Amino acid sequence: MKVLHIITGLGVGGAEQQLRVLLRHLPTPCDVVALTNAGSVATGIAADGTRVTELGMSGNRDVSALPRLVRLIRAGRYDVVHTHLYRACLYGRIAARLAGVRAVVATEHSLGDSQMEGRPLTAGVRALYLAGERLGRMTVAVSPAVGARLHRWGVPRRRIRVVPNGIEVERFRFDPDARARTRAQLGLPEGAFVVGGVGRLAAGKRFDVLLRAAARLPGDVVVLLVGGGPEEPELRRLAHRLGIAGRVRFAGEASQFTYAEPEFADTEPQFADAELQFTDGQARQESGAEPGVPDLPSLLSAMDALASPSPEEAFGLALVEGLASGLPVLYASCPALESLGPAERSGAAYCPSDPDSFARALHGLRGDVPPHRAAPAAVRHYSITRSAEQLMGVYASLTPGPTPEVNPR
Numbered sequence: 001m002k003v004l005h006i007i008t009g010l011g012v013g014g015a016e017q018q019l020r021v022l023l024r025h026l027p028t029p030c031d032v033v034a035l036t037n038a039g040s041v042a043t044g045i046a047a048d049g050t051r052v053t054e055l056g057m058s059g060n061r062d063v064s065a066l067p068r069l070v071r072l073i074r075a076g077r078y079d080v081v082h083t084h085l086y087r088a089c090l091y092g093r094i095a096a097r098l099a100g101v102r103a104v105v106a107t108e109h110s111l112g113d114s115q116m117e118g119r120p121l122t123a124g125v126r127a128l129y130l131a132g133e134r135l136g137r138m139t140v141a142v143s144p145a146v147g148a149r150l151h152r153w154g155v156p157r158r159r160i161r162v163v164p165n166g167i168e169v170e171r172f173r174f175d176p177d178a179r180a181r182t183r184a185q186l187g188l189p190e191g192a193f194v195v196g197g198v199g200r201l202a203a204g205k206r207f208d209v210l211l212r213a214a215a216r217l218p219g220d221v222v223v224l225l226v227g228g229g230p231e232e233p234e235l236r237r238l239a240h241r242l243g244i245a246g247r248v249r250f251a252g253e254a255s256q257f258t259y260a261e262p263e264f265a266d267t268e269p270q271f272a273d274a275e276l277q278f279t280d281g282q283a284r285q286e287s288g289a290e291p292g293v294p295d296l297p298s299l300l301s302a303m304d305a306l307a308s309p310s311p312e313e314a315f316g317l318a319l320v321e322g323l324a325s326g327l328p329v330l331y332a333s334c335p336a337l338e339s340l341g342p343a344e345r346s347g348a349a350y351c352p353s354d355p356d357s358f359a360r361a362l363h364g365l366r367g368d369v370p371p372h373r374a375a376p377a378a379v380r381h382y383s384i385t386r387s388a389e390q391l392m393g394v395y396a397s398l399t400p401g402p403t404p405e406v407n408p409r
Helices: 014-023 040-047 065-076 086-098 123-133 144-153 176-185 207-215 232-242 280-285 296-302 317-324 355-365 377-382 384-398
Strands: 003-007 030-034 051-054 080-084 104-108 138-141 160-162 193-198 221-226 248-252 305-308 329-331 348-350
Touching (some): 003 014, 003 086, 014 384, 040 051, 065 086, 080 086, 104 384, 123 144, 138 144, 138 384, 176 296, 207 232, 221 296, 232 248, 305 317, 305 355, 317 377, 329 355
Parallel strands (some): 030 051, 080 104, 138 160, 193 221, 329 348
16 A cells, blocks of 8 residues: 655644654555645655655645646555645645545644634635545544534535544653753753743734733743744733743744654655755755754653643644643643543643633642653553554555554654
């Protein structure tokens, strides 16, 4: 079985990094096409040994990319085409059908009740999505909540499979040495209570709630925001207006992986020479994180709590990663945790998305930081190995022949 994954772009983002982790555990040959923006995650995927092609699509209406994509699918003789993110799902499904591939799977990573990929949902967006969905065979929802939303939109239940996001659990194990090193690198005061927020700095994530909550707390509380996005300038201005600029750190975008850490040390990056616009030197240099920027597991180790004020999430991957690092987590929305039983949510607590509620909850956690942190057993529910096995089952249901076994790395 040979699979082509098509994704809108491969800059640092949740869906993009999830694809990289998944590819490390799928026991079948895979290639990747990024319609545009083959950034640092693309170089990481290539460093892991998977071939990456950037199609060079100039915008949402660049239909000239469609015949190029059709030719690429035909040339690759793929058994399955698997699409990720809105634009790639639309163009990828059309191209796969034109190329004669019937086993077309799409993963819906970020469908909320009122937005998709951080943008408001409109009647036009919904209509175009549903038109494209009919060209596929199966849509994978990353949580039961997303599956229910798809069904409410009109996608038949028989065409929906829930395959949750997954993480490499051991990668996020709390590391006291990384904690000390990262806190020193970020200039965090000794004894500070560090509250983290991880995600795209966009309006829907409501990190302003976290800053306003911190302003209500004592001066030893520091906010560490991990991510980039259009709201960063406004969040910086807000921190100044609240008088807490000295207690807020913007770490920027961080990879799950240590700088220059491919899965196989001797593997050369696998780029499609004709279309991916990186030099070989850049490809070797950018295997998943910018030089000097701590990776995400190290940043989580540096935190004392993780907070997500976003009122609308499709999964809540950062919170699962935080739990794997042994952090207490507060969330306004997290389908990944809400789908578990109360006894399995150890270390996690719901909190309404307003500054007073988050301030009270964080005050209750402050000063109660255990010297040793362990992940709750429920984190294993979201092991990437388990997710890869479930996805292989989806592929097998659409294609003839035996299914390769998943071997954990």
